[in-house]
Amino acid sequence: MLKAAFNALKNLFSTPATIDYPFEKSPKNKEARGLILFEEPKCIWCLKCEDVCPPGAIRFTQDRESFDYTYHYNPYLCIYCSECVRACPDSAVALSQCNELSPPTDDKNMNDNWFKIEKEAEESKIAVKELKKIKKEESS
Template sequence: MISAILNTLTNLFSKPATRNYPFEKEPKDDNYRGLIVFDEPKCIWCLQCEKVCPPGAILFTQNIENGAYTYNYNPYLCIYCAECVRACPDKASALSQCDGLIPPAGKNQNVNDYWFKIEEEAIASKEEYKKMKALKKSQGGDDAKTETA
């Protein structure tokens, strides 16, 4: 009983074992590589980052009407290997890494369900766009441009 009281008093006046998050920032590890940052104006839409990303954390969806791509990034799936940054052929590098930390997921935010929908949409939109381009080309449409993917 006395040891329990002594333990309580010791813990009462000692430094806490946890941090006051989010008011006190988490210290970064020496090996921390940082979040991936996408700069859309610098992107040449070569899709190399999507192709080299080991966990598939980068996906591009394609607009069926005009063929424009939309960049999608899942920071919860990313392993921060920076393969996408190294694969970017543009000298200005549309992809870079910053020192920021990943924001915590909200209680009601199911990231994986959202990401599965994006994966399905990315595959479907690219296939649909290819079919549309092939159809226009077979009909002799002058909108048939060279495909970038």
Template sequence: MSAHLKLFVVAVKNLFERPWTVRWPEERRDYGDRVRGFIVNDRSKCISCQLCEAVCPAKAIKFHLEENGKRYPGIDWGRCILCGYCVDACPTGSLQHTTDVEITWRDLNTYRKPREMEPTAVSPIEGTKSLV
């Protein structure tokens, strides 16, 4: 009987608390400045050392030959776990995290080629408010 009473007390207490969920995409959570979000590559700094591919535990990074004859990394976001090992391993700092964490696609092709990972190609979704 005491277990039922404890459950009732918890239920009454939760009636007066704010919900933990948000109405996405109208509302956004504020994750702070140190969040590990979408990864971009500044190809002008990339030396094609392939260290990022070697340290990726999810095997989400693959290198592609581009028009200028150099190989650049592309990321499969269906596999990426946003661990940041590739960013830490990059000796020139060409791979960087952005603060965009809400990554969505309209199809099942989640692989992004190197030219789609430029810092100018990534922008937050407009017209929404962030929770403070």
């Protein structure tokens, strides 16, 4: 009883345990896992990260003429598991992880447009494969 009264008095004058969120930033742990960063010059286009990503947040589309790949990343699908960072071969190390979380954005590649990218990623690779086949036959 005495102890409870003492605790109650103490709590009356102590600061709250919660933070004043919108006016104060929530504390960030430097070990926290966050968004995936991509460095294009280092990439060897092995597409291992696309294969391994559980939610399919990394997609590559292929150009139908130059056969070049383009990297697409959806930060809202990403689950920050860093499976792609580990899949990235030692000869490249193009992917890395920072502790920033996905910010609110008006990126036009999200929502419905992301489905278009997913579709394009599948279709362009099949199309390029066939184009290459035709070229090979022509040359031989």
